Amino acid sequence: MTRGRLGVNVMRAAVLAAVTAWTLFPIYYMVSLAVTPWDDLFRPVYVVQRPTLDNFKFVLLQESPFVKYFWRWLANSLLVSGAVMVAVLAVAALGSYALGRIRFGLGRYISGMTLFTYIIPASFLSIPFFKIMGDYDLLDTYWALIFAMTTFAAPYALWVLWDYAKTIPNEIDESAAIDGAGPVAIFFRMYLPLITPTLIAVGTYAFFFAWNEYLYAVLLLQGEKMITLPVGMGNFLTSDDAPWNLLMALSVIYSIPPVIFYYIFRRYLTHGLVSGAVQGT
Amino acid sequence: MTAAADVLSPRSRNLQGLLFSLPLIVLFLAFVVYPLYFEVTQALDRYTYEVLFNDPIYVQTIVNTLVYVGIAVNLKLFLALLLSGVLDDDSRSTRFLSAIFLLPWAIPVLPGILSVRWMMSSQWGILNLISEDLGLGTHHWLASRWTAISALIIFHIWKYLPFWTVIILAARRGIPRQLYEAGAIDGANPFQTFRYISFPLLAGIYLICSLLSMVFTMGDFTNVWLMTGGAPGDSTHVLATLAYRYTFRVGKLDWGVGVFATALPVTLLFIFILIKKIR
Numbered sequence: 001m002t003r004g005r006l007g008v009n010v011m012r013a014a015v016l017a018a019v020t021a022w023t024l025f026p027i028y029y030m031v032s033l034a035v036t037p038w039d040d041l042f043r044p045v046y047v048v049q050r051p052t053l054d055n056f057k058f059v060l061l062q063e064s065p066f067v068k069y070f071w072r073w074l075a076n077s078l079l080v081s082g083a084v085m086v087a088v089l090a091v092a093a094l095g096s097y098a099l100g101r102i103r104f105g106l107g108r109y110i111s112g113m114t115l116f117t118y119i120i121p122a123s124f125l126s127i128p129f130f131k132i133m134g135d136y137d138l139l140d141t142y143w144a145l146i147f148a149m150t151t152f153a154a155p156y157a158l159w160v161l162w163d164y165a166k167t168i169p170n171e172i173d174e175s176a177a178i179d180g181a182g183p184v185a186i187f188f189r190m191y192l193p194l195i196t197p198t199l200i201a202v203g204t205y206a207f208f209f210a211w212n213e214y215l216y217a218v219l220l221l222q223g224e225k226m227i228t229l230p231v232g233m234g235n236f237l238t239s240d241d242a243p244w245n246l247l248m249a250l251s252v253i254y255s256i257p258p259v260i261f262y263y264i265f266r267r268y269l270t271h272g273l274v275s276g277a278v279q280g281t
Numbered sequence: 282m283t284a285a286a287d288v289l290s291p292r293s294r295n296l297q298g299l300l301f302s303l304p305l306i307v308l309f310l311a312f313v314v315y316p317l318y319f320e321v322t323q324a325l326d327r328y329t330y331e332v333l334f335n336d337p338i339y340v341q342t343i344v345n346t347l348v349y350v351g352i353a354v355n356l357k358l359f360l361a362l363l364l365s366g367v368l369d370d371d372s373r374s375t376r377f378l379s380a381i382f383l384l385p386w387a388i389p390v391l392p393g394i395l396s397v398r399w400m401m402s403s404q405w406g407i408l409n410l411i412s413e414d415l416g417l418g419t420h421h422w423l424a425s426r427w428t429a430i431s432a433l434i435i436f437h438i439w440k441y442l443p444f445w446t447v448i449i450l451a452a453r454r455g456i457p458r459q460l461y462e463a464g465a466i467d468g469a470n471p472f473q474t475f476r477y478i479s480f481p482l483l484a485g486i487y488l489i490c491s492l493l494s495m496v497f498t499m500g501d502f503t504n505v506w507l508m509t510g511g512a513p514g515d516s517t518h519v520l521a522t523l524a525y526r527y528t529f530r531v532g533k534l535d536w537g538v539g540v541f542a543t544a545l546p547v548t549l550l551f552i553f554i555l556i557k558k559i560r
Contacts, residue, residue, distance in 0.1 A: 008471070015367050016378050023382050026439065029407060030396040044410040091304040104298030105291055112556060113309050119493065119552045120313070121500020123521040124545070127528055127537045128316035128323075151312040154305060183297055212389040214503045215521070230391050234507060244399050251392035262387035263380070270447045 033248035041245050055249035064246055066236055069225055076221075077228040080145050081210040087150040088206035089199055092157035096195075097187050099158070100165025101173060111162075118155035122148075123215055130219045144220040145228075149210040157202040160268055164198045165191075201268040208258045229254050324542030329535050333543065342518040342540075345430060346499065349519055353437040354494045358449075361442055362487060365450040366475070386443040394507045397436050398423070426516040429509045433517070436504060445490055452486040453479065489558055496551050499544065520544050 033041075035051040062068050095114070099107050133144040172194075176186050192199075214230045221227045227235070233250055236242040262269060299306070323329070333339045368379050385393060400406045401422035409419040423429045456479065464474050502521035505511070511518040511526060518526065520540055528537030 012367055015364075016375070019364065019367075020378055020381060022439070023384055023443075026393060026396045026400065027384060027388070029400055030392055033396070033399065042405050044405050044407050046407070046410070091308065094301045094303075095305040098298040098301035102294060102298045102301065104294045106295050107298055107302075110298075110302045110305065112560075114305065115556050115559065116552060117309060117313050119496055119555055120548070121497060121521075123500040123502045123524075124320075124541045124548065125313065125316040126502075126521070127524055127534065127541065128319040129312065130528075131319065131534060132316060147308075147312060151308045154308060158305070183301070187301075212391075214391060214507075230389070233391055233395070237507065237510070244395075247395060248392075248399075251395060255388045255392050258389055259384070259387040262383070266383065266447075270444070270451065 030248050030251055033245050034252045035249075036245045038243070038245065041243070055245045056253070058246055059249050059253065064243060066239075066243060066246055067232075067250060069232070070250070072225050073227060073229045073232045076142070076226065077211055077230075080142050080149070080217075080228060081207045083142070083146045084149040084153060084210040085203045085207040087146065088153045088157050088209075089203045091150065091154045092161050092202060093192065093195065093199065094187075095154070095158045096161035096165050097183075097191055100162045101168075101186075101191065102183065114155040114158055117151065118159075122152050126215055126219055129216070133220060139220060140222045140226055142221075142226075145210075145213075145217055148216045148220065149206075149213060153206040153209040157206055160202050160205075161195060161198055164195055168194055198268075201265045204261050204265060205269060208261055211258060320538050320542050320545065323535050323538045324545070326535065326539075329539040330543070332536060333539050338515045338518065339523065339540070341516060342520065342523045345517060346519045346544075348430060349433060349437075349501075349505075350495055350498045353434040354491065354498050356434070357438045357442050358445055358487065358491050358494065360438065361445040361449050361490075362483070364442070364446045365453050366479070368446065368450055369453050383443045383447070385440050386447075390440060390503050391507065393440055394436060394504060397432070397439075398508055401432060423509055424513050426513065429513070429517045433505055433508055436508060437498070437501075440504075441494070445494065448490060449483065449486065452483055456482050485558075489555065492551055492555050492558075496548060496555070499548060 032048045032051075034055055035053065036048050037050055037052045037054065040049060058064050059067050059070055062070050095110070098104065099111055129148060130139070133139050133147075138144040138147075168191075172190055173186055176190055181189070212230070213228075214234065217228045217231045218234060221231060229250075233247060233254065236244075236247045368375060368382070400408050403409060403419065403421040403424065406422075408422060413419055420428070422432060460478050460482075461474065464478050469477065500521055501519060502525065505517065505519050505522045506525065509517040511522050515526070524537040524540040526537075527533050527540065
């Protein structure tokens with residue numbers, strides 16, 4: 001190895017070490033606060049002296065006014081996310097069939113429309129959306145949040161499915177059409193079974209898209225029994241003496257499902273611009 | 282083109298296509314077009330602008346948003362460009378570290394913000410502990426405008442750098458190896474390789490990523506709202522948090538809508554450039 005090559009490798013290792021430390025530090029801090037006992041919360045340390053799982057117990061048994069509806073919030077989050085998943089799958093499966101298999105002239109406008117929805121920051125539509133939901137008397141109902149999340153999650157889901165739909169050989173539709181099957185029959189009997197693996201990935205994406213949402217949830221849901229987990233967590237901040245160790249225990253519980261999912265499906269989620277779509281901020 | 286489709290006239294194909302896209306069209310009209318229409322009609326009211334442009338908080342917010350978007354997004358993407366070069370390597374150790382590096386992307390935004398916010402607590406956060414041990418004294422990190430905005434920028438980079446690095450890394454992997462080999466034969470040093478091979482081939486993707494990330498970040502609410510809430514003294518608002526404040530704290534919905542309406546022309550311009558480039 002020449003000296004220049006060695007220098008490059010040492011620099012690489014240094015960069016990687018720095019990046020790893022940078023990445024892990026806030027996570028380390030979150031977990032260490034989550035296992036900090038009450039008495040030590042206001043004494044900052046590098047390493048927790050007497051780690052405890054009590055905070056998790058308090059959250060799960062709802063033993064603090066801050067988390068007295070934990071299970072209800074969790075149920076709300078699951079309900080909204082589940083509904084969004086089903087709605088997005090239906091909308092995106094139908095749309096991807098139209099764009100990828102029927103290939104009609106007006107499809108250009110449909111895909112432009114979804115691209116627009118995907119790019120425009122959802123917050124720009126939030127205040128009018130809030131007003132419209134108020135007009136329809138849908139504020140503080142799950143419907144409002146489900147509508148919003150379905151609208152904003154559908155474009156990416158559609159693209160991933162559309163990309164996949166394009167790879168299915170045409171002969172499959174042809175032979176079905178020769179047998180006299182109409183588009184509805186082809187959609188249900190041939191298309192859906194073929195795209196099932198992608199549907200699973202896309203459905204979970206929609207689920208966690210709703211699971212992670214804060215802005216629309218905080219705008220549209222108000223009652224302390226109606227809110228989802230992230231809104232409940234945000235509400236800790238309205239109080240000066242918030243128990244941050246409980247909040248961080250709650251954060252850990254809230255983070256685990258999406259982390260597992262993101263790692264399993266990361267291929268689908270970083271699908272890339274190359275195929276005309278990106279998911280991120 | 283499918284045989285089934287071939288038998289159909291373009292008209293009935295359009296009809297079928299529209300029927301299958303109907304749910305999508307309904308969502309788009311009801312929850313994207315209609316809110317936008319509402320925003321634009323509200324925006325025609327001149328009085329709202331007089332109020333906004335005469336409010337020092339609004340002016341400050343525009344500056345904050347430009348600084349936040351301009352620095353956070355561009356710094357992040359530049360780092361992503363460099364880092365994707367470091368991670369473009371198939372060794373097991375790099376693959377393992379790349380997986381760890383994705384954690385901030387996989388963790389929802391709330392826990393990350395909350396952790397960093399407590400970190401910067403002037404009395405109980407770990408940042409002041411470190412700062413004191415280094416002999417730099419303690420600071421009220423979130424109590425002054427520019428350190429608070431720096432914190433927002435740093436958090437943004439922590440949270441979103443991994444995602445964009447992966448995107449640029451994927452583009453890098455698409456560059457044919459032969460080009461690098463040819464460069465090596467010609468005796469190109471790493472800088473020349475980057476300057477004359479990687480960068481020209483990544484420039485297109487890099488530009489799209491920058492525009493897209495800028496549009497997304499222009500609408501950021503959650504990071505700012507939960508990190509500073511606009512404090513101290515409403516000096517760290519961005520567009521979305523100021524709109525929220527006007528609507529729910531001041532009780533003026535049309536001011537809230539007006540904040541977005543003033544940013545709409547630039548945003549729409551960016552969106553149309555992007556749609557043209559991505560297609």
